[in-house]
Each structure stands twice: as structure tokens, then as C-alpha cells.
Amino acid sequence: MKSELRRTHHCGELSTAQIGETVTLCGWVHTRRDHGGLIFVDLWDKEGLTQVVLNPQIDQLAHQNAQSLRGNYVISVRGQVRARPEGMVNPKLNTGQIEVYIDDLHILNTSKTPPFSGWEDQEVSEALRLRYRYLDLRSEQLQKNLKQRYRISKVARNVLDRHGFTEVETPMLTKSTPEGARDYLVPSRVNPQKFYALPQSPQLFKQILMVAGLDRYFQIVKCFRDEDLRQDRQPEFTQIDVELSFADEATIFRLVEEMMAEIYQEVLGITLETPFPVIRYQDAIDRFGSDKPDLRFGMEIVDLGDVVQGTNFKVFAEVLASGGQVRALNVKNSAEALSRKMLDDLTEIARTYGAKGMAWIKIQKDELQSPITKFFEKEMLDRLIDRMGGEVGDTIVFIADTPKVVADALAHLRLALGHQLKRVDTSQHRLAWITDFPLLEYDEEAGRYAAMHHPFTAPAGDDLGKMTSDPGALTARAYDLVLNGNEIAGGSIRIHQRDVQNRMFELLGIGAEEADEKFGFLLEALEFGAPPHGGIAFGLDRIAMLLAGADSIRDVIAFPKTQKATCLMTQAPSTVDLKQLRELKLKFDLS
RNA sequence: GGGGUCGUAGUUCAGUUGGUUAGAACGCUGGCCUGUCACGCCAGAGGUCGCGAGUUCGAGUCUCGUCGGCCCCGCCA
Numbered sequence: 267m268k269s270e271l272r273r274t275h276h277c278g279e280l281s282t283a284q285i286g287e288t289v290t291l292c293g294w295v296h297t298r299r300d301h302g303g304l305i306f307v308d309l310w311d312k313e314g315l316t317q318v319v320l321n322p323q324i325d326q327l328a329h330q331n332a333q334s335l336r337g338n339y340v341i342s343v344r345g346q347v348r349a350r351p352e353g354m355v356n357p358k359l360n361t362g363q364i365e366v367y368i369d370d371l372h373i374l375n376t377s378k379t380p381p382f383s384g385w386e387d388q389e390v391s392e393a394l395r396l397r398y399r400y401l402d403l404r405s406e407q408l409q410k411n412l413k414q415r416y417r418i419s420k421v422a423r424n425v426l427d428r429h430g431f432t433e434v435e436t437p438m439l440t441k442s443t444p445e446g447a448r449d450y451l452v453p454s455r456v457n458p459q460k461f462y463a464l465p466q467s468p469q470l471f472k473q474i475l476m477v478a479g480l481d482r483y484f485q486i487v488k489c490f491r492d493e494d495l496r497q498d499r500q501p502e503f504t505q506i507d508v509e510l511s512f513a514d515e516a517t518i519f520r521l522v523e524e525m526m527a528e529i530y531q532e533v534l535g536i537t538l539e540t541p542f543p544v545i546r547y548q549d550a551i552d553r554f555g556s557d558k559p560d561l562r563f564g565m566e567i568v569d570l571g572d573v574v575q576g577t578n579f580k581v582f583a584e585v586l587a588s589g590g591q592v593r594a595l596n597v598k599n600s601a602e603a604l605s606r607k608m609l610d611d612l613t614e615i616a617r618t619y620g621a622k623g624m625a626w627i628k629i630q631k632d633e634l635q636s637p638i639t640k641f642f643e644k645e646m647l648d649r650l651i652d653r654m655g656g657e658v659g660d661t662i663v664f665i666a667d668t669p670k671v672v673a674d675a676l677a678h679l680r681l682a683l684g685h686q687l688k689r690v691d692t693s694q695h696r697l698a699w700i701t702d703f704p705l706l707e708y709d710e711e712a713g714r715y716a717a718m719h720h721p722f723t724a725p726a727g728d729d730l731g732k733m734t735s736d737p738g739a740l741t742a743r744a745y746d747l748v749l750n751g752n753e754i755a756g757g758s759i760r761i762h763q764r765d766v767q768n769r770m771f772e773l774l775g776i777g778a779e780e781a782d783e784k785f786g787f788l789l790e791a792l793e794f795g796a797p798p799h800g801g802i803a804f805g806l807d808r809i810a811m812l813l814a815g816a817d818s819i820r821d822v823i824a825f826p827k828t829q830k831a832t833c834l835m836t837q838a839p840s841t842v843d844l845k846q847l848r849e850l851k852l853k854f855d856l857s
Numbered sequence: 858g859g860g861g862u863c864g865u866a867g868u869u870c871a872g873u874u875g876g877u878u879a880g881a882a883c884g885c886u887g888g889c890c891u892g893u894c895a896c897g898c899c900a901g902a903g904g905u906c907g908c909g910a911g912u913u914c915g916a917g918u919c920u921c922g923u924c925g926g927c928c929c930c931g932c933c934a
Binding site: 297299300301302303304305306308315317319321322323336337350351353354356358359362379380381382383386388389390391392393394396445446447448466469491492493494496497499618619620707716717718719720721723774818828829830832834 | 860863864867868869883884885889890891892893894895896897925926927928929930931932933934
């Protein structure tokens with residue numbers, strides 16, 4: 267190996283302990299300060315910065331070479347570590363006690379002036395950052411995020427390994443199946459007119475691995491869903507995918523709690539309390555309006571249906587008459603903070619989720635300030651405020667609508683208020699299980715039931731009779747793990763008996779023939795001694811995002827896509843040669 | 858599919874009721890400088906105002922369209 271590449275230390279680990287030693291450092295020129303006689307270079311690598319000094323009295327040639335150095339040049343330097351002179355210590359640098367006097371300098375590569383520097387705090391548009399992702403990834407924050415993400419998956423792997431899990435890879439080129447998200451399709455050259463689909467998750471394969479007797483499987487794996495992007499959604503994302511045989515919810519919960527606790531301990535040094543609280547789906551909806559409640563603050567929803575029964579206020583009366591709900595939040599001690607403008611903005615939020623409006627009452631010292639109190643008798647108002655626990659200074663916000671709109675609107679109002687009024691304790695990490703989901707939800711558009719989780723989720727109670735008599739009332743053995751209002755994992759106990767699975771497909775309006783065509787391999791596998799099994803899948807990107815305190819999932823993915831699912835660095839997706847299309851026997855419909 | 862928001866030197870931004878040669882800071886280039894660390898001082902270069910139409914004597918500014926980034930609704934079993 268060339269001597270200039272025989273790196274002895276990283277930039278960032280040198281301290282007074284190495285004083286007197288001759289060291290070799292490799293890295294990028296972060297800043298260069300040329301004093302004519304003396305040249306200072308801050309040398310950067312992933313571990314930090316070291317100031318190196320080029321003094322013509324130490325080495326004439328090195329000093330001369332250093333004059334051509336520019337920002338981002340890649341260099342190797344050799345020299346002696348010395349204590350900085352009196353008063354020249356830089357407390358802002360970890361290595362600020364020392365500097366290295368260079369006697370040998372090699373320019374390993376030059377660099378164009380970059381459009382921006384990852385090392386500076388300056389705000390740069392996200393488009394430019396994505397185009398030059400390799401520059402952005404030099405930033406301390408992104409380097410930290412990627413390293414932390416790696417540690418999360420490493421701890422997860424360790425915990426699962428300790429519990430007898432085997433990591434098994436499953437196909438990326440697989441079969442398109444109905445239900446769920448839109449598939450990414452891959453044409454097959456040797457089978458013209460036929461397509462693979464990239465997996466939305468390894469769901470069916472992991473169940474079949476249970477039939478195969480693997481007993482405990484996991485995989486840290488990319489999944490693909492061709493749906494619109496969000497702050498926390500990318501078209502390709504990573505799951506920690508887990509499946510166990512001969513296990514029930516309790517086994518899985520304890521395993522996951524151990525894993526999450528260990529991740530928090532190892533990565534953030536935070537001790538989590540286990541077991542995590544369990545909230546039933548319907549309770550979560552009633553209390554928070556959401557199946558992924560943020561438990562870092564209170565402000566729970568209160569039902570007022572019985573209190574306002576018989577009111578003259580037409581809006582409430584009509585909603586109740588048509589089977590709707592009237593529910594409200596008591597925003598404690600907010601009457602002063604909530605301006606008219608803020609209430610208008612909150613009303614807009616409520617409208618986003620389908621509400622026609624948002625009523626409110628401010629409880630002032632001597633009066634109730636509100637656009638709606640004039641419609642109420644005093645006695646009803648007293649009962650209403652009593653039910654809400656209303657005190658002077660509180661604001662009560664109401665939504666009256668269908669149960670779904672009431673829940674959605676109040677859930678988002680609660681979050682907006684929680685953040686705007688700083689009621690969310692952001693130092694907390696509140697995890698909870700959400701259980702007892704409905705098995706099915708009615709799809710108005712399709713005019714049939716659809717699986718709320720997925721079609722392989724076992725119904726609670728093993729009640730086959732009920733599956734036909736009242737499918738809407740069935741509960742699923744499904745569970746989500748929620749962290750600070752984010753769904754970070756979801757899973758279920760699966761159906762392991764062919765006849766139950768058949769019944770499930772019937773309920774979903776999938777005929778025997780279609781089921782056989784799409785899922786025949788699974789149905790068949792269930793007939794060959796499928797053990798009871800269940801599992802869970804974690805969204806690694808989201809966990810990494812939350813633990814990093816990042817605003818977007820993009821900040822924990824090395825090469826993320828834009829909202830239009832493009833990669834600004836590679837320019838993917840792109841057109842392809844006609845030749846490639848011909849080989850695939852594909853042609854565009856130009857109509 | 859829909860709503861919102863942003864787009865002006867390499868970068869971040871300013872740019873008045875539509876009016877002369879579109880500015881600043883940082884960065885960049887050259888020169889000077891032996892204790893700087895956001896080095897300093899002097900000089901300089903750098904613009905398809907995202908793109909395309911339109912209105913106007915005249916458009917960075919107004920109108921329409923379009924492209925792109927971000928946030929949201931729908932969608933995401």
C-alpha cells in the first residue's frame with residue numbers, strides 16, 4: 267500500500283495523548299486559511315476535524331503544495347502532533363488542544379467548487395440537496411442519522427438472533443396480488459406479456475416459512491408500494507419483518523417490548539418502561555379520535571350526545587337525529603392564547619377532514635364567549651360545561667358530524683392544539699399497543715367488505731359461524747405499535763387453517779377460483795400442516811426518523827425519492843431504449 | 858385526481874404603484890499577509906429573474922399556461 271494511504275488516525279480522535287507522535291491523516295479540505303507564510307487547513311473526515319499546519323520551516327515542499335489546495339480537495343498528510351501554543355486552543359473543536367505539523371502532503375484528488383457545502387448550516391433547497399446527495403450526506407446530521415439507523419437495525423438483529431430467529435431472504439421478483447397497495451411491476455423477458463411485482467411485504471413467504479418449520483423468521487427488507495408519497499412515506503421502504511410459530515399475542519408483545527427497550531437503551535441511552543400499555547381500537551378512537559394516538563399529552567375527547575339531546579341548536583340536533591355524534595375537546599387554560607385567527611385556522615383543519623364547521627366556547631371570568639351559546643338553555647350549558655370539566659380560562663371546541671368525521675377532525679384538532687399550545691412533552695417517548703381492530707371495514711365504493719389489516723389476519727374467537735352471520739362485528743387478532751402518535755409496527759395472528767382462510771376470502775368477495783389463482787400456493791401450503799403463527803413488521807425508516815428527531819423519513823434514507831417518486835441524483839425513472847422494450851415485447855400505447 | 862406554498866448570481870435572499878445599468882451577504886478567482894480557526898485586507902468575475910405565451914410604449918413585478926421542490930386531502934390491506 268502506498269504510504270500516504272496508511273492512515274494512522276481519523277481526524278477527530280487526536281488529543282493531547284498523541285503529542286509527539288507522527289501521524290498520517292486522510293480527509294477532505296474543510297477550510298483553508300492561508301496566511302502567506304503559514305497555512306492552516308481544517309481536515310475533515312467522518313470522525314471530525316483536525317487543524318493541520320503547513321510551515322515552510324518544517325517542510326518547504328509541503329507548504330508550497332498546500333498553496334494550491336482548495337475546499338473539498340482530498341488529501342493525505344503526515345506530520346507530528348503538537349500541543350497548540352498558549353492561547354491558541356480552540357474549544358469548539360474536539361481536537362482543539364492539538365494541531366499537526368505537516369512534513370508530507372499528497373493531493374489525492376481535486377474538487378470542483380460544490381454548489382453548497384454539507385458542512386455549513388446554511389439552508390439549501392431540498393431539490394439541490396437531493397441532486398447532490400453525496401454533498402448533503404457529508405453533513406453531521408445526516409451522517410449521524412445513517413449511523414444511528416444502522417445501530418437500530420443491528421440491535422434488532424441481535425435481539426432476534428438471541429431469541430432463535432433466522433434471517434431468511436425472500437424474492438424481490440414475485441407475484442402481483444390483489445388487495446392492498448398498487449404494485450410496482452417488472453416485465454418478464456422470457457415470459458412475454460407477464461409481469462412480476464415487487465413485494466409490498468414478504469407476508470405470504472413468511473407464512474409459508476412457518477409451514478416449512480423455520481419456526482422463527484425475520485428479515486430486514488425493502489418493500490415497495492406504488493402510492494403517493496408523504497413526509498413519512500416513500501415508495502420503497504424498509505421493514506423489520508418478523509414471524510413466529512406457536513406464538514400468541516403475549517409472546518409477540520414481550521419480544522417486541524424487549525427489542526424496542528434494547529434499541530432505546532443502546533441507541534439513545536433511554537430506559538423504556540415495559541410492558542407497553544394496551545389500548546383497544548375503539549377506546550383509542552373514542553378518546554383520541556385516532557388509532558395511533560399521541561399519548562404525550564391529554565386533551566381527550568368527550569362525548570356530549572346525551573347532554574345536548576333535545577337542544578334547539580339545529581346543527582347539533584340534526585346531527586344527532588341522523589345518528590351522528592357531538593363530541594368536544596376541553597383545551598385547558600387557552601382562552602387567552604387562542605385568537606380568533608387561530609380558531610379560524612383550526613376550523614380550516616376541521617374542514618380538511620370533512621367537518622362542516624367547528625363550534626367553540628371560551629369560558630371567560632364573567633361570561634361565556636361563543637357564537638353558539640345563544641342557542642342553548644342555561645341549564646343545558648351548565649351540564650355541558652360540567653361534563654367537559656370546564657373552568658375559567660378553558661376553551662371547548664366541538665365537532666358534530668358522522669362518527670368518522672368527528673373522530674378524524676377532533677384527532678387532528680387535538681394534535682394541532684397540542685403542538686401550537688406546546689402541550690406536547692417532546693422529551694417523552696410514549697409507546698402503546700393498539701388491539702382489537704375490526705376485522706373488516708365496509709368499502710362503500712366497492713360495495714363489499716375489505717380486510718382492515720390484511721386477508722390473512724385471524725378473527726378473534728375462532729367463531730366461524732359469526733363470520734357469516736355478522737361479519738362487520740368481527741374483531742381481528744391484529745395489533746399496531748404506536749410511538750408518539752406514529753404507527754411504527756403492525757401485525758397479527760394469522761389464519762392457519764384452510765377452511766377459515768376460505769371463509770375469509772368469501773367475506774371479501776373473492777371467489778374460490780380467484781382465490782386459487784391469486785393465493786393458491788398459500789392455501790395449498792395451509793393444508794400441509796401449517797402451525798399456528800403470527801408476526802409483526804416494523805417500519806424501520808419511521809423508527810429511525812423518530813429516534814433521530816428528524817422531520818422527514820428522507821433524512822434517514824441515504825438516497826430518497828421526491829414527492830413525485832423521482833430520484834434527482836440519478837434522474838430515475840427514465841426512458842429506455844426501444845431495443846429494451848422490444849426484448850420485453852412491450853410497446854407504448856400512444857393513443 | 859384535488860388544495861396550498863415556493864422558484865431572482867454558485868448558495869441564501871432583497872428588489873417600491875409596471876420604468877434608466879437587477880442589488881446584498883456568503884461562496885468563487887487573483888494579489889498581500891507566520892497564529893488563524895466563519896482569519897483579515899485589496900481587487901475582480903459571476904444573471905435564460907424556472908420555462909412558454911399574453912397584456913403593455915415598457916414585465917423580475919400583472920394575466921394565463923407549463924415544469925420542478927415541499928406540505929396536505931384522496932390513496933397507502
